[in-house]
Structure formats: C-alpha cells, structure tokens
Amino acid sequence: MRPRRYSRSFPQLSTSPYSIPDLVADLKRICAEAADEKEVLSRVRPLAERAARAKESWLKPHHFVADAEQGFGVSLLHEEPDHSLAVFAISWLPDRGTPPHDHGTWAVVAGVDGLEKNEFYERADDRSRKGYAELKRIGGRSFDVGEVVAMPAGTIHSVWNETSKVTVSLHIYGRHINHTARSQFDADKRTETPYLVKVAGE
Ligand SMILES: [Fe+2]
Numbered sequence: 001m002r003p004r005r006y007s008r009s010f011p012q013l014s015t016s017p018y019s020i021p022d023l024v025a026d027l028k029r030i031c032a033e034a035a036d037e038k039e040v041l042s043r044v045r046p047l048a049e050r051a052a053r054a055k056e057s058w059l060k061p062h063h064f065v066a067d068a069e070q071g072f073g074v075s076l077l078h079e080e081p082d083h084s085l086a087v088f089a090i091s092w093l094p095d096r097g098t099p100p101h102d103h104g105t106w107a108v109v110a111g112v113d114g115l116e117k118n119e120f121y122e123r124a125d126d127r128s129r130k131g132y133a134e135l136k137r138i139g140g141r142s143f144d145v146g147e148v149v150a151m152p153a154g155t156i157h158s159v160w161n162e163t164s165k166v167t168v169s170l171h172i173y174g175r176h177i178n179h180t181a182r183s184q185f186d187a188d189k190r191t192e193t194p195y196l197v198k199v200a201g202e
Pocket of ligand 1: 103
C-alpha cells in the first residue's frame with residue numbers, strides 16, 4: 001500500500017457565502033422544476049438552513065430593528081413583481097410574538113439568531129361560520145440557529161421569543177404574506193380575522 005503523504009482536515013462549521021440573490025436564483029429554479037408543494041418544501045428546506053448559517057453574506061444591523069407596537073420587525077429581502085417568492089428577515093422583541101396565524105401559501109422559516117418558540121394548531125370547527133374558528137393545539141417546538149420549520153399552505157402556528165434578546169429568523173414564502181388574504185386567530189374568543197403585518201419601509 002502506498003503511504004499517505006499527508007492528511008487534510010476540514011473545519012466542521014465552515015459556511016460558504018450565500019447571498020440573497022443566490023438564494024432567490026435557487027428558489028426560482030426549484031419552483032419551476034418542482035412537481036408540487038411537497039417537493040418545493042423539501043428542496044427549499046436545506047437552502048433556508050444554508051442561508052441562515054451564511055448570515056454574514058446578507059444580515060445587516062437594521063434587520064434586528066423591531067417595531068415596538070407590532071412586537072416584531074419585518075424586512076423584505078426579495079419579492080417577485082407579482083408578489084411571489086417573498087423572502088424576509090423578521091426580528092422578534094423579547095417576550096413578544098404573533099397570535100396563531102396561517103400564511104395563505106407555503107412557508108419555510110430558519111432560525112438565524114436566537115431561539116424562537118413555535119406552537120402549532122389545527123382547526124377544530126367545520127369552517128362553516130365566517131369569522132369563527134376553533135383551534136386545537138397539536139404541538140410546539142423551539143427552533144435554534146440553522147433549524148428549519150417547513151409549513152405547507154394551511155398550517156396554523158404562532159411564534160414567540162421567550163429569550164431576553166432580539167431574535168432574527170429568515171422567512172421564505174411562496175407569496176408575500178400581505179398578498180395572500182391570510183388569517184390570524186384568537187383561540188379564546190374563537191375568531192378568525194385578516195392578518196396583515198407592517199413591513200419596514202412600506
Ligand atoms: Fe408564520
């Protein structure tokens with residue numbers, strides 16, 4: 001056997017640069033090629049993780065700025081002219097978050113800086129009464145840096161920052177969430193109402 005002349009080692013945590021334009025180019029290719037939403041989610045998931053771990057390529061200090069009234073800050077990083085393929089950095093103030101909501105499209109979210117708690121729900125009513133909704137909690141999980149939650153259209157969840165610092169996550173949607181006629185829910189009052197968010201600079 002020939003002796004090995006040298007060995008090479010690779011740092012385990014190295015991340016290659018991955019800009020938002022790089023991500024968007026990959027997203028466009030996947031959406032053009034994928035047969036269905038399930039394939040989109042499975043192929044976007046690793047891209048979201050890669051972009052989250054390569055935050056040095058795109059994350060800026062202003063992405064940590066959150067809206068005090070809303071409890072979180074929404075920075076649009078990309079959308080297509082028809083509002084499809086929207087990418088956001090969303091910052092979360094400590095002890096703030098969202099009510100349960102859906103997205104009206106598929107969603108892939110990756111932790112970028114800090115731990116964010118997600119609770120998941122399903123509808124317990126028959127959807128026959130407009131504005132009325134009963135929710136049943138079906139699970140919960142906290143997502144740390146690089147961890148990804150991929151949600152088909154129709155998923156209902158809430159997000160909460162239980163930490164003492166502002167957290168940031170990367171959100172990729174099939175369509176800009178203010179253009180999907182999506183809903184927020186009050187589980188106690190059993191209401192469903194439209195859910196629009198304030199986007200920085202809009
Ligand atoms: Fe959400």
